[in-house]
Amino acid sequence: MKRKTLDPKLEQTIKIANELPISSDRKAVLEVLIQYIQKKVDQGEEVNLNFICTHNSRRSQFSQIWAKTAADLYGIPANCYSGGVEVTAFNERAVNSLKRSGFRISCKENGSNPIYLLSYSENSEPILAFSKLYDDPINKASRFAAVMTCDHADENCPFIPGTEQRIPVRYEDPKAFDDTELESSKYDERSQQIASEMLYVFSQVKNKI
Known part of the structure; x- marks a missing residue:
């Protein structure tokens, strides 16, 4: 790993982890995801990954943030995005889990759908979430891989314009443990x-390179 x-x-x-x-x-x-990224790198093309889940509130956010962090740590140029089929909010439980992980997080805009800035060090470029x-x-509109992080979005989005490849990488939803004594541990486990x-x-x- 390249030292950051x-x-x-x-x-x-x-x-x-x-x-x-x-x-x-x-x-x-x-x-499948590795091979997609490797092919783009070998061809000298941009790597654009769009992590997609229904509400873009938990799993797709985790995936975008960790993918971008991992790409930077390993020196692989990659644009990492996330989105959904409905606009809700970046779930506060997921935000708090990332804070517990050690990310620097600030809120740029409040409201029903807050905008967060996350970084892994003082000098890293913030991730807008x-x-x-x-x-x-804000996402790459064309020539990207659609990485499907939940079964609902994968099964109910038969066509995604602009995608070069659709790659299912599904995760269990920590939402099932909301408002239980296991809430924090399950969000951290999924993250x-x-x-x-x-x-x-x-x-x-x-x-x-």
Whole structure:
């Protein structure tokens, strides 16, 4: 891994995530994403990943943020976006989980759909995060991989304009544990799983630069 300056708490989170086991079945799922990224890198083309879930509130946000962090850590140029088929809000429980992981988070705009700025160190470029449609102008409108992070969006979006490849990488929804004593631990568990898998994905990509 190319060395980046990380906040100590986030560095510990990443260390734990890198030690999580990934099953062979799951690696097979991730291999499709790895091959897409590798092909774009080999051809000298932009890597544009749009992580899509119905409400763009939990799993797709986790995926975008961890993918962008992993890409930067491994020195792979990649544009990481997220979106949904309905606009809601970046769920506060997910935001709090990322804070516990060690991300620096500030709120740029309040309201029903807050806009957050996240960074992994004092000098890293912030990631802009809020709930949006997958074709929001802030996302790459064409030549991207649609990475489907939930079964509902995957099954109910038969066609996504602009996508070069549709790649299902589904995750269980931590929403099932909202307002229970397991809420925080389950959000952290899902975030760490996604961190582990995104770190694995970008660790497998060979950069010619």
